[in-house]
Amino acid sequence: GAAEKAVDLNDPQSNALSAAGNDKTTAKGAKARKSAKTATANEAQWLLMLEFGHSRSEYFDYVLHRARLLPDFMQIMDEDRQIVYRIHFRKRDMRTFWRLWDYVQNWSNTHVYLHGKELEKWKIWPYSQYMK
CATH class of the missing domain: 1.20.5 (Single alpha-helices involved in coiled-coils or other helix-helix interfaces)
Structure with a gap:
């Protein structure tokens, strides 16, 4: 043996x-x-960008406060001289994205970009094939 x-x-x-x-x-x-x-x-390489502007929502101040705490938060001015709040998310940060998305998804001036291309709001949900 x-x-x-x-x-x-x-x-x-x-x-x-x-x-x-x-x-x-x-x-x-x-x-x-x-x-x-x-x-x-x-x-x-995977990068999701959430942008939102001022809203009359009762949750606006709360969302802005939460967004400002994030490391990739930016406050910029668009071509119409309106203030836009922008946050970048990596895949590992998606839990934070979904928490903010619950508030901002129905705001008229909310936009989401994946790899620089705008995603239509109806394509955005957890495990969406459009967000891979």
Whole structure:
């Protein structure tokens, strides 16, 4: 039993077999690392942008307060000299996006952009195929 499992280090065939086994293991590891890097790269490229302007909603002050606490919050002025509030979200931040979206989705001056292209509001829901 145990003697059969032992590898003779002087036997060139047993070294070749163990080296081939290591190559497969290394190849699998490299493939796994490559797919992990690809997933990370896709995560880094995926960018959702939420924009909203002033609203008469009773929740406007609350939403603006919550938005200002976020690291990617910006207050900008559009071409009509209206103040626009913009927040960038990565995939890992989507829980925060959905919390804000619940308030702003029906505001007339709310816009969502994915990779720089505007998404129609009806395409925005959790696990939407349009938001991949």
